[in-house]
Amino acid sequence: MKQFAMIGAAGYVAPRHMKAILDTGNNLVAAVDKFDSVGIIDRNFPNSAFFTEFERFDRHLDKMKRNGQNTDYISICSPNYLHDSHIRFGLRIGADVICEKPLVLNPWNADALMELEQEQIQKVHCILQLRLHEQVQALKKKVDKLLEGEKHEVDLTYITSRGNWYYTSWKGDESKSGGIATNIGVHFFDMLLWLYGDVKENIVNVYTHDRAAGILKMEKANVKWFLSINDETLPEEIKSSGQRVFRSLTLGDESFDFSKGFDDLHTKSYAHILDGKGYGIKDTRKAIDLVYKIRTLEVQAPSEESHRFASLPLSKHPFKR
16 A cells, blocks of 8 residues: 655646546645645545645654655645646655656756655656546557558647636636646647657647637647636537537547546556556656647637637737726
């Protein structure tokens, strides 16, 4: 049984990590979050120590280590902009690190962590769960058989509506979240890179506070993509049905089913990591570079090649006049 500690226990994704720790037969011994709405810990780890101050969490883990109780893994579910610092903390205390997406916000942060990791025995592991989805793995085998010059035509539309709370939270601050393409889309971009190889041309048609769209010309695919958190961008038939989410991903002649196969992907990720097969910093480096470029490239007007939603009317930021 491995001993886990968690940073960001009150976060949206933390329950998936707690379940993965339990499902792989391990124990959560300590957790920290500045918010104390963490009653979910009682579901599986009622004896876990909990702290709202990082300094006390740090001291507790140090005391445990001095008493011969090492922390084997630190699971990081904190806001994106804190990942870099929290990864460094985990390595310094002698633990392997398991970090949610995105690993870091900027390519040079990833490069610095790789240098630090080389000085340590411990490793940094990234949650890249879409690579473990059965449908994606089956598609990977097909893509690997594509002949030279053959390409899939890919259409990614991911609209997950968010209310005004989003802009007040850290997620609405690009300096903390990395913006729409990073916070909402990094898993998809990692999956596309894994399936279709390097990006040959990267065109951004829209990049605002609530949506982004562009074109990726990759080694084995041409990709039109659109990401949004604004319900005004939903197709009319989705709006009229009262739904607030629209997810569509067509890869070649296959349609990706968002309703199946997602429940246990974090558990699969943890099992892979514990078996020595996890994904490291180098594996996620290209996706970090891609989303950084998307948020810094000059926006080009939509063309006939662009995603069909790229020309939708833009909206004002709800808190900017």
